[in-house]
Amino acid sequence: MCRWMPPVAGLGPDLAAIGTAHAGLPPLPSAASLSLLCLTLLLVAGTALGGCPPGVGHEPLQVLARGINCSWTLERHTRSYNHLEGDVRLRRLYSANKFFLCIDKTGKVDGTRRKNYAEILMEIRSVSVGVVAIKSVSTGLYLAMSKKGTLFGSVKYNPNCKFKERIEENGYNTYASLRWKHGGRQMFVSLNGRGKPRRGHKARRRHPSTHFLPMLPS
Template sequence: MWKWMPLAAGPLPAAASASTSPASPRASSLCLACCALLLATSSVLGGCPGGTVPSPEPTRVQEGANCSWSLDRHARSYNHLEGDVRWRRLYSATKFFLRMDKTGKVDGTRRKNCINSVMEIRSVSVGVVAIKSVNTGLYLAMSKKGKLFGSEEYNHNCKFKERIEENGYNTYASLRWKQKGRQMFVSLNGRGTPRRGHKTRRKHLSAHFLPMLIS
């Protein structure tokens, strides 16, 4: 009598043997050639099929442009840059124009076209200015006691901190001198007479000036 054997058990050793058999030299050479062709193609296309991945260079350019724009805006935010020169008439909130005569006297005048009221305002550092009479050539200065006078020479007494107040007027405080820790300001009272620095405050209208364009 015939004895039947399972068919599934027979082919397994042959399959296992085929999978573990070494590849022929011709097959290995063909595989290496294919790999070399793929590498060459990817290098020509920029490392990706079809070259669809965008280059990172435009992103860096854009970031650089934004950075440059931020720096320019930061620089433009400073209204008083060193070397800036303006010709103005300083009109006080008490309705006087600040003036200096040839003797060095400082006071106020209501005359709109007074030649001694034309001032050259020069920025010597950020937020610090020197104020010079165009006609007399004298510099506005403040003494240790807070008295205003015209100085022939430019020195530390001639430096003032310029600040734009909330009402749109400017204040000018002595950079060098203070009175008991308080700043002393250029100021004209209701009669056009300069007030002593130790009696002035930032909030006083007599210390507020509007730089007016020369017409």
């Protein structure tokens, strides 16, 4: 690292003046020029080693001036899942009301407390950023929501089967229909205190009935 040293008093005339006094010798750079050169070299070295690029975090000159050791990282919003399209997870959706979401072979959506019930194992597949499709592994039926907010099992994947997946502040997930809304409000997958599905328009994001914890299969 380069460092400019000021002239020491008493050692004779200024070096820059000496440089200009001799023919053929260019004048020495000033203190300001040396400082600017050092700053430029530091900026180039910092960028090459993974430092903060311009426009990310602090401005480069401010970073160097304050001695901030920054890294170029992308922050993910803590309330949403940014899965890549095609990502697949096998999970059991356990509600805050202590029921597992299940879809039986007739297409009925319900809640059960049976941990080893085959119909509670779900395949959660990301179809776009923050949007998932939920399918029962045992029955092959997709979780779907009708225009009226009723949950049912669909044989074929269609727009009714798309849900916006979001992680809430308490660590649970909510699943809102991507296609349907009621009066401008989102409609959520929900199981009431008896484990029965609640109409989407009657559920709210903060209701425990809409909160699900994706649990790994045991």
